[in-house]
Amino acid sequence: MKKFEEKTIHSNRLYEGKVINLKVDDVSLPNGHTSKRELVEHPGAVAIIAITPDNKIILVEQYRKALERSLVEIPAGKLEPGEAPETTAMRELEEETGYTAEKLVKLQTFATSPGFADEVVHLFVAEGLSKATNGAVLDDDEFVELMEVTLEEAERMVIDERIYDAKTAFAVLWAKQRLSIEN
Amino acid sequence: MKKFEEKTIHSNRLYEGKVINLKVDDVSLPNGHTSKRELVEHPGAVAIIAITPDNKIILVEQYRKALERSLVEIPAGKLEPGEAPETTAMRELEEETGYTAEKLVKLQTFATSPGFADEVVHLFVAEGLSKATNGAVLDDDEFVELMEVTLEEAERMVIDERIYDAKTAFAVLWAKQRLSIEN
Numbered sequence: 576m577k578k579f580e581e582k583t584i585h586s587n588r589l590y591e592g593k594v595i596n597l598k599v600d601d602v603s604l605p606n607g608h609t610s611k612r613e614l615v616e617h618p619g620a621v622a623i624i625a626i627t628p629d630n631k632i633i634l635v636e637q638y639r640k641a642l643e644r645s646l647v648e649i650p651a652g653k654l655e656p657g658e659a660p661e662t663t664a665m666r667e668l669e670e671e672t673g674y675t676a677e678k679l680v681k682l683q684t685f686a687t688s689p690g691f692a693d694e695v696v697h698l699f700v701a702e703g704l705s706k707a708t709n710g711a712v713l714d715d716d717e718f719v720e721l722m723e724v725t726l727e728e729a730e731r732m733v734i735d736e737r738i739y740d741a742k743t744a745f746a747v748l749w750a751k752q753r754l755s756i757e758n
Numbered sequence: 759m760k761k762f763e764e765k766t767i768h769s770n771r772l773y774e775g776k777v778i779n780l781k782v783d784d785v786s787l788p789n790g791h792t793s794k795r796e797l798v799e800h801p802g803a804v805a806i807i808a809i810t811p812d813n814k815i816i817l818v819e820q821y822r823k824a825l826e827r828s829l830v831e832i833p834a835g836k837l838e839p840g841e842a843p844e845t846t847a848m849r850e851l852e853e854e855t856g857y858t859a860e861k862l863v864k865l866q867t868f869a870t871s872p873g874f875a876d877e878v879v880h881l882f883v884a885e886g887l888s889k890a891t892n893g894a895v896l897d898d899d900e901f902v903e904l905m906e907v908t909l910e911e912a913e914r915m916v917i918d919e920r921i922y923d924a925k926t927a928f929a930v931l932w933a934k935q936r937l938s939i940e941n
Binding site: 694 | 773789
């Protein structure tokens with residue numbers, strides 16, 4: 576886990592924002608040379624594989640300013656400070672989709688952009704979905720469109736890049752491979 | 759693709775680095791409200807699914823300062839300005855692994871952290887691998903360890919998080935599902 580460790584000589588914090596921070600570290604390499612690393616700090620996020628009672632996967636389309644386009648993704652959201660990932664996942668699922676889950680099973684955690692950011696996504700599988708009485712409860716400033724598609728259709732969307740998000744592409748492949756669903 | 763577009767009112771570039779830039783944009787939301795978006799610009803990257811003649815997938819372990827740990831990933835690298843992704847992929851494969859490919863087939867492109875960064879990864883499948891005469895040619899300041907494992911072993915590594923990188927997790931699932939390899 577510490578193989579080829581790059582030790583911090585000096586860390587220069589350049590920006591502390593609402594969501595991300597930026598720092599530039601001077602590091603000492605295994606051969607004694609020094610280098611610079613530009614690093615983004617992010618609180619981490621959750622994402623949820625949610626299959627409806629009629630065996631469709633819930634997808635959410637929203638605008639992603641970083642890419643200047645809308646993306647189709649599985650339901651996801653940032654961790655609040657000190658919040659357990661399960662809690663975030665339960666909340667985001669209900670708020671974004673209007674479904675509640677009996678149970679969330681942790682699938683795995685992975686780093687999304689290890690070359691420059693510490694963001695990790697905790698991936699959950701929602702079990703026992705049912706419609707919440709309230710439906711989706713979005714913030715005033717949140718704009719998303721829900722979709723429910725079969726896993727076969729979701730897989731086609733990965734192949735032809737209508738799904739253009741790495742965590743969602745992983746989630747669809749995983750679900751197609753592991754969940755035995757008859758459509 | 760432009761659904762729920764957030765139009766830029768003002769863009770404030772806070773940092774221009776060697777690898778990434780940071781800007782904070784004031785945006786106009788679909789309901790006319792305004793908000794701020796903290797955005798990282800990244801040149802994009804390539805990653806390569808490379809299966810050796812004896813049917814093993816090539817993995818590379820290296821230190822990732824952002825996460826303060828080493829990660830096991832498929833061979834990957836940043837795009838140089840103006841460089842075609844295929845060219846980067848061919849170069850990175852040979853430099854990092856010491857293998858050359860007869861052909862690289864584009865699998866797909868995806869965004870890695872759409873919530874705050876524009877990084878995309880262009881994923882390739884290398885066909886017809888053979889050992890380069892020189893072996894791996896690493897920069898003086900590059901420290902990586904090569905691994906060759908079966909797809910079954912790689913899949914176990916995803917499940918138990920020894921593979922903790924999203925693009926690699928996707929690549930392993932894809933390869934396990936699509937490449938008919940007898941081990």
